[in-house]
Amino acid sequence: MAKKFPIHPKHPERICWGCDKYCASTDMSCSNGSERTPHPVETFGDDWFEWLQASEASAGSVAN
Numbered sequence: 001m002a003k004k005f006p007i008h009p010k011h012p013e014r015i016c017w018g019c020d021k022y023c024a025s026t027d028m029s030c031s032n033g034s035e036r037t038p039h040p041v042e043t044f045g046d047d048w049f050e051w052l053q054a055s056e057a058s059a060g061s062v063a064n
Contacts (some may be wrong), residue, residue, distance in 0.1 A: 013042065016028045
């Protein structure tokens with residue numbers, strides 16, 4: 001079962017978010033160790049989850 005994905009973690013830069021393991025950025029077990037996967041808050045900002053929900057809602061209304 002997948003872990004619950006944190007929406008607003010305290011220190012997203014300390015963790016690799018590439019899989020359900022959430023490894024420390026210095027000890028990634030599923031990657032080649034060259035780069036960590038950033039949390040969406042690092043890429044899209046603090047309102048990333050609201051933006052995602054709005055885009056999914058608009059995509060759902062188009063499909064119907």
